Amino acid sequence: MKLRDIAHARTGDKGDTTNIAVIAYLPEDWSRLKAALTEERVTEHLGAAPGSVTRYALPQLHALNFVIQQALAGGVTRSLALDAHGKCRGATLLDVDL
């Protein structure tokens, strides 16, 4: 089972920082989401720099928000990346195996 089966995601960017919100579809999956998707797991899956990922929780919305510093090669204005905003990343995070 993949994260995608129980949760949806949205990616945003500000300067060189990206954030990925991951939200459980059903309240009964919230505790599982929260237990599985740790800062360490996200860091590993996205290949982010150690210590660059911070997790915030909004339990009443069954939502986690991951903030990843220095994630966008200097930010959208000067990055050489094809997806300079990093908007594709949330979908790749949903491929995490549960």
Next chain:
Amino acid sequence: MTVRIGAGAGFSGDRIEPAVDLAERGKLDFLVFECLAERTIALAQQAKLADPRAGYDTMLERRMRAVLPACRRNGTRIVTNMGAANPVTGAEAVRRVARDLGLSGLKVAAVTGDDVFDRVGELPLAETGCTAGALGERLVSANAYTGASGIVAALDAGAEVVICGRASDPALFLAPLVHSYGWAMDDWTRLGRGTLVGHLLECAAQVTGGYFADPGIKDVPDLARVGFPLAEVDADGNAVITKLAGTGGMVTRATCTEQLLYEIHDPAAYLQPDVVADFTGVTFEEIGPDRIAVTGGKGHPATGRLKVAAGYRDGWIGEGQISYAGSGCVARGRLAIEIVGARLASCNGEIDEHRGELIGYDSVVGPTGRDGPEPPEIRMRYAARCRTRDTAARVAEEVEGLYLCGPSGGGGVTGRIREVIGIASGLMPSGSVSQSFQLIEA
């Protein structure tokens, strides 16, 4: 009583028809157009340097021509940051459009004060590690993210269209609420709730089903005709997010939750010029089809500092792409990257950073993409940030040269070059920025 606020655009290139629909059928008190991205104002500043009349959003006239007749008819007032680097000539442009349309007497305000170019010399910038002044002639623009007060003053004076430059996006929505309900600027709870409403609306269709669909899992009806959102906001700042009947898209708890966290870092402290908004207690309740009640927003005292975004010239990016297909396409794409890299070796010192990758394979997901099977086709992309325009052009030329001198079966070359306007940010005491407005009449 509620105040009805619609979102007419969530970025500079957004669709126009949904705003016209809102103006005609939304029974709106206010229609807000958010059109400024991080680097837009620096580009606008460059346009203004070339022509002192330019520097406002190039779509301003088109958008106003489309919505002004219905807004006038229905008593809907407009707030927008489409003034960009030149709110004054932007307001004059709106006046010309209004006169063309026969909307005589239309009151248009230009809000200024966000341009702090003349006083950022000593301002330390986080991203560059130096002061703005140290950028010398490379510095193009410096604008503070201002709050609601300048827009509120213009609305209080009777403006029917308010044209501003850099303001925080939620402030464009908060201002009409402060004006309508007379909220005190230290009523942190209501300012926090107004900011919440603004944040949910500021990206337009992103709360009505845009940036959301995932076929088979998250289906959205009729995205080709997605409606833009409107909020019905009460005097305490509680709101219902909805959209017009008959439009595409949807407003659900899921679309609202995604947008709530879009571009948010700590949900307990969303730093804004007028308030530190707190989203940790927010709840969404479905009270009807495409109707979501939003409650639980909070706020804390503002920090007393404004974010300043400084735009500076940072070289040029040159880029080229070419496709390969069939068995061996990945190896041919890799060979193409090697060839371009070797050809550009003579530009040593002119290229600060480069990147060769295969779209459809490792360009977005990185090296993990190489673990899978070979795809049926790939597109080689080579990009480099260069000191000069000529070197950037050379990057695109070297990719084009692969047609005859590269691996077999390369097709569909494209190339482009663009000037890089870097954005760096610093913090300035709120007291050093003062806003004012000018009112003109059609």
